Amino acid sequence: MVSACVLVRTSHGKFEEVVERIRQVKAVKRVFPVLGRYDVVADVECAGIKDLGEAVLRISRLAGVVFTETLVEVQR
Amino acid sequence: MNACVLLKVVPTKADSILETVKAIRSVRKAFLTYGRFDIAVFLEVEDYRELREITIRINEIDGVRSTETLPEG
Numbered sequence: 001m002v003s004a005c006v007l008v009r010t011s012h013g014k015f016e017e018v019v020e021r022i023r024q025v026k027a028v029k030r031v032f033p034v035l036g037r038y039d040v041v042a043d044v045e046c047a048g049i050k051d052l053g054e055a056v057l058r059i060s061r062l063a064g065v066v067f068t069e070t071l072v073e074v075q076r
Numbered sequence: 077m078n079a080c081v082l083l084k085v086v087p088t089k090a091d092s093i094l095e096t097v098k099a100i101r102s103v104r105k106a107f108l109t110y111g112r113f114d115i116a117v118f119l120e121v122e123d124y125r126e127l128r129e130i131t132i133r134i135n136e137i138d139g140v141r142s143t144e145t146l147p148e149g
Binding site: 003004005007030032033034035036037038041043069070071072073074 | 078079080082104105107108109110111112113116118144145146147148149
């Protein structure tokens, strides 16, 4: 199991819809709008790094998502 | 209330810091990360006061260089 913290910036004022859209992505365990340098943060969990890449790609393609930064869990 | 706290730490102390952070009651998930930060932490707190208490505690851990807190808004 590999986790990632996905930091998202949305187009202006769109964070509520983006949060709902991200919530639909199966690998997303937790998602919430935030204050600070980002608009939304998601906790993503997948079986492997390939599935994680696909989940993050899907998030980055959602309408309203302008920018994502992914912090992938170090594998040991 | 959810929050995400991102840490930059002294590399040699990352593992011990992670253990210390995981022991904090309101921490739901914490893991070492690649990228601009070294540790990502997901918290669930009652309010901003509790969040502040925890971010102070995290900042006091030996080896923590800086933190960026993203509270639910």
